[in-house]
Amino acid sequence: MSRERAASVDVSALPSAAFGHRAITWWGTLGFMTAEGLTLVVCVVAYIYVQRNFPRWPPPGTLLPSITIPLIQLAVMLLSIPAMAWTSRAARRLDLRGARVGMVLSGIFAVAFCVLRWFEFRALNTRWDSTAYGSAAWAVLVAHSTLLVTQVFESSTMAAILYLGPVEPKHFGDVDDSCLYWYFLTGGWILLSLLVFFSPRLHQ
Amino acid sequence: MTATASGQAPASLRHALHETWADRPGLIGWLMSVDHKSIGKRYVITAFAFFLLGGLEAAVMRMQLARPENHVVGPDLYDQLFTMHGTTMMFLFAVPVMTAMGLYLVPLMIGSRDVAFPRLNAYGYYAYLIGGLFLYTGFFLGSGPDAGWFAYTPLSGPEFGIGKRMDIWAQTVTFTEIAGIIAAIEIIVTVFKQRAPGMSLNRMPLFVWSMLVMAFMILFAMPWIAVDSQFLAMDRLMQTQFFNQAEGGDALLWQHLFWFFGHPEVYIIFIPALGYVSTIISTFTRREVFGYPAMVGALIVTGFLGFALWVHHMFVTSIPQIGESFFTAASAMIAIPTGVQFFCWIATIWEGRPRFQTPFLFMLGFFLVFIIGGLSGVMVASVPFDSQVHDTFFIVAHLHYVLIGGAVFPLWGAFYYWFPKFTGRMLGETLGRWNFALFFIGVNVAFFPMHLLGLHGMPRRVYTYIAETGWGSLNLLATLGAVTIAISVIVFLVNVARTLAARPNAPDDPWETSSTLEWAVSSPPPPYNFAELPVVEGRYALWDRSAVQPVVTGLRTDQRELLITTLLDAEPDHRHRTPEPTIWPLLAALATGTTFIALVYTPWAMVIGAVLIAAPLVAWGWPRPRPGDPIVAGGAS
Numbered sequence: 001m002s003r004e005r006a007a008s009v010d011v012s013a014l015p016s017a018a019f020g021h022r023a024i025t026w027w028g029t030l031g032f033m034t035a036e037g038l039t040l041v042v043c044v045v046a047y048i049y050v051q052r053n054f055p056r057w058p059p060p061g062t063l064l065p066s067i068t069i070p071l072i073q074l075a076v077m078l079l080s081i082p083a084m085a086w087t088s089r090a091a092r093r094l095d096l097r098g099a100r101v102g103m104v105l106s107g108i109f110a111v112a113f114c115v116l117r118w119f120e121f122r123a124l125n126t127r128w129d130s131t132a133y134g135s136a137a138w139a140v141l142v143a144h145s146t147l148l149v150t151q152v153f154e155s156s157t158m159a160a161i162l163y164l165g166p167v168e169p170k171h172f173g174d175v176d177d178s179c180l181y182w183y184f185l186t187g188g189w190i191l192l193s194l195l196v197f198f199s200p201r202l203h204q
Numbered sequence: 205m206t207a208t209a210s211g212q213a214p215a216s217l218r219h220a221l222h223e224t225w226a227d228r229p230g231l232i233g234w235l236m237s238v239d240h241k242s243i244g245k246r247y248v249i250t251a252f253a254f255f256l257l258g259g260l261e262a263a264v265m266r267m268q269l270a271r272p273e274n275h276v277v278g279p280d281l282y283d284q285l286f287t288m289h290g291t292t293m294m295f296l297f298a299v300p301v302m303t304a305m306g307l308y309l310v311p312l313m314i315g316s317r318d319v320a321f322p323r324l325n326a327y328g329y330y331a332y333l334i335g336g337l338f339l340y341t342g343f344f345l346g347s348g349p350d351a352g353w354f355a356y357t358p359l360s361g362p363e364f365g366i367g368k369r370m371d372i373w374a375q376t377v378t379f380t381e382i383a384g385i386i387a388a389i390e391i392i393v394t395v396f397k398q399r400a401p402g403m404s405l406n407r408m409p410l411f412v413w414s415m416l417v418m419a420f421m422i423l424f425a426m427p428w429i430a431v432d433s434q435f436l437a438m439d440r441l442m443q444t445q446f447f448n449q450a451e452g453g454d455a456l457l458w459q460h461l462f463w464f465f466g467h468p469e470v471y472i473i474f475i476p477a478l479g480y481v482s483t484i485i486s487t488f489t490r491r492e493v494f495g496y497p498a499m500v501g502a503l504i505v506t507g508f509l510g511f512a513l514w515v516h517h518m519f520v521t522s523i524p525q526i527g528e529s530f531f532t533a534a535s536a537m538i539a540i541p542t543g544v545q546f547f548c549w550i551a552t553i554w555e556g557r558p559r560f561q562t563p564f565l566f567m568l569g570f571f572l573v574f575i576i577g578g579l580s581g582v583m584v585a586s587v588p589f590d591s592q593v594h595d596t597f598f599i600v601a602h603l604h605y606v607l608i609g610g611a612v613f614p615l616w617g618a619f620y621y622w623f624p625k626f627t628g629r630m631l632g633e634t635l636g637r638w639n640f641a642l643f644f645i646g647v648n649v650a651f652f653p654m655h656l657l658g659l660h661g662m663p664r665r666v667y668t669y670i671a672e673t674g675w676g677s678l679n680l681l682a683t684l685g686a687v688t689i690a691i692s693v694i695v696f697l698v699n700v701a702r703t704l705a706a707r708p709n710a711p712d713d714p715w716e717t718s719s720t721l722e723w724a725v726s727s728p729p730p731p732y733n734f735a736e737l738p739v740v741e742g743r744y745a746l747w748d749r750s751a752v753q754p755v756v757t758g759l760r761t762d763q764r765e766l767l768i769t770t771l772l773d774a775e776p777d778h779r780h781r782t783p784e785p786t787i788w789p790l791l792a793a794l795a796t797g798t799t800f801i802a803l804v805y806t807p808w809a810m811v812i813g814a815v816l817i818a819a820p821l822v823a824w825g826w827p828r829p830r831p832g833d834p835i836v837a838g839g840a841s
Binding site for chain 1: 320321324385388389392393396397398401423424426427428430431432435438439442443444445446448449451452453454457460461736739754755756757758759767768770771776777778779780781814818821822825826827829833834835836837838
């Protein structure tokens with residue numbers, strides 16, 4: 001091709017939405033997952049760092065965390081993961097009905113997580129102002145809880161958009177990204193729960 | 205002469221794009237703007253205003269220290285001044301101004317029409333502005349923070365930090381971290397997914413590489429201080445015990461978390477500056493930067509190593525000796541990638557034909573001043589030396605040589621270089637040379653004597669000293685240097701004022717030898733940036749392009765559409781509809797601001813604030829399709 005006759009690139013036939021790593025919203029979600037994930041990591045670092053200041057863990061006079069409610073929470077979270085995987089597949093095949101059901105389900109799950117979280121705070125068996133142990137354990141739960149509350153907002157808003165419309169093709173991508181975030185939210189909690197509720201038993 | 209990407213476009217196309225992309229007129233239209241150029245300029249102007257305030261605080265401190273037992277200010281105000289100065293310069297000036305330059309220039313430089321998430325971008329700016337105003341409102345009302353910019357506990361904690369001073373500091377930091385993380389995500393996604401066809405990663409301008417590395421560093425560093433400052437706020441407000449040694453907390457936890465952010469912060473400021481240097485040197489020597497792969501590699505290595513140095517700020521705490529050795533080695537090692545870049549720049553200048561205009565002069569200033577700061581950095585990387593000079597004026601000298609040399613000189617050069625692109629007007633060359641000369645002399649006269657003062661034992665952060673110490677004459681010299689810096693800043697302001705009062709005079713590329721895409725469009729650029737997105741044919745987009753620039757066609761003109769391309773090779777992938785201007789990011793930022801400010805007084809603000817913030821966010825995200833948009837269901841908007 002001569003330099004004077006350089007061809008143009010016609011993009012008019014390209015699609016107006018995409019899923020997964022092709023979409024910028026997926027990358028944006030990944031970015032926020034990184035930042036939010038690091039806030040959880042910092043809380044974990046604080047939790048582990050202050051352990052060295054205590055002869056026993058939890059500190060003498062502090063009860064071990066109860067594990068019944070955390071176990072229920074973990075079970076509900078594990079149950080939610082296939083539901084969201086199903087929602088993701090529905091979104092990718094542009095199945096509006098499936099996406100709607102999936103987002104309502106995610107909203108219900110997210111509210112259930114929050115209710116169970118309330119009882120998880122009580123299951124810690126310590127106050128935030130008692131010792132650095134209590135502060136750090138509460139910090140882990142509070143940091144993750146802010147993400148849960150955000151998810152309730154996200155799920156309910158997405159469900160409202162899908163039911164009340166107008167729904168655009170890009171919203172299926174948003175539903176798909178919401179599922180990606182869900183895996184981070186629940187998968188992250190499995191690790192945090194093991195640390196805060198179960199690991200103190202290893203010190204006994 | 206080759207045609208520009210915008211120059212070939214028919215007037216009808218430009219008119220249609222202008223209708224679609226221009227902001228609405230009037231104040232409301234201004235407040236609704238989500239144009240990356242408008243937001244970028246506001247960021248730069250706001251950051252520069254904070255730079256002036258931080259400079260004034262420094263000037264008052266220098267007046268106080270000009271002679272022994274001076275009484276310009278007392279100890280309490282002095283404590284507030286040095287804390288405000290550090291906080292302002294690090295959190296409200298340096299990082300925001302660097303991200304701002306990226307938010308303005310990156311979309312232009314990669315051949316796109318906007319950043320990835322324009323509304324989020326506007327929100328980030330307003331969050332930053334509110335945070336800065338909050339800090340200064342507190343300061344002017346007598347509640348300026350007073351525990352230093354790194355706010356060590358227990359001094360900043362509930363036991364010693366009086367009133368609401370450090371609570372205001374902690375919340376200001378949170379605001380700026382939110383803005384920083386948002387800007388980082390904007391830059392990463394924009395660079396990854398919006399590069400013009402043909403701009404594969406190995407053709408990306410070094411400026412864009414530097415912004416990408418900076419953005420990743422922000423993303424991985426800022427969450428640490430965001431959480432750390434919230435721990436501090438909670439210790440103060442809710443009696444948590446994170447830093448209370450009596451209840452198993454740890455003051456050193458604060459330092460670790462702070463410096464795990466704080467040291468990368470230095471590179472977050474420095475790395476974008478490296479991008480300015482490479483760009484400006486290339487333009488003013490009229491040649492490609494020597495060793496492009498080595499330069500990119502050095503930027504990335506610097507980014508990684510920046511996270512492995514934080515403990516060198518804590519050598520005088522109870523760090524195990526093996527740890528000290530590791531961090532000494534890591535601190536010395538970072539000189540290697542920096543050295544690689546310096547040699548590449550020297551080779552570039554050596555083989556080029558340098559034009560000694562103002563932007564290039566600032567690059568030469570950068571070389572000299574930063575090298576001194578870098579070398580004193582290698583000195584303090586050594587534990588025995590650091591133990592001697594820790595918390596003395598030697599450190600003050602070192603950090604100012606590094607930050608002013610490594611960031612402010614390149615930034616000032618960048619202002620002169622890109623000012624015509626921002627405003628359509630060239631800054632005056634004569635005043636520019638005066639600006640440079642006075643600044644160069646002022647910085648060295650102000651800060652070099654501080655090395656000696658530190659070696660003579662003068663501690664930092666003391667509001668006065670007695671005559672018998674013998675520190676008076678060197679302090680007076682440093683103050684004269686500060687006055688010289690102040691005069692150079694005034695010269696710059698006069699230059700800007702005179703230039704803005706004149707008629708626009710800048711063509712697309714006033715420097716005539718620029719190689720990056722922002723110079724292919726008018727000065728200042730139109731709202732849509734490129735009437736036809738260019739197809740990039742080489743690493744130096746304007747030097748390597750064909751006589752007739754190949755362009756992208758087929759993007760809609762009646763909607764704000766971006767072209768999304770693949771990550772590695774920038775091949776066209778799909779079209780993305782980007783949102784219209786709206787007032788909701790501003791309202792959401794105000795709601796966030798109200799919540800965070802109320803959090804200084806009560807933790808319940810979080811509950812009320814969640815509702816307050818949710819409402820504008822729903823309005824922000826609710827779809828409002830335009831005629832012709834594909835609708836799957838619904839439609840009653």
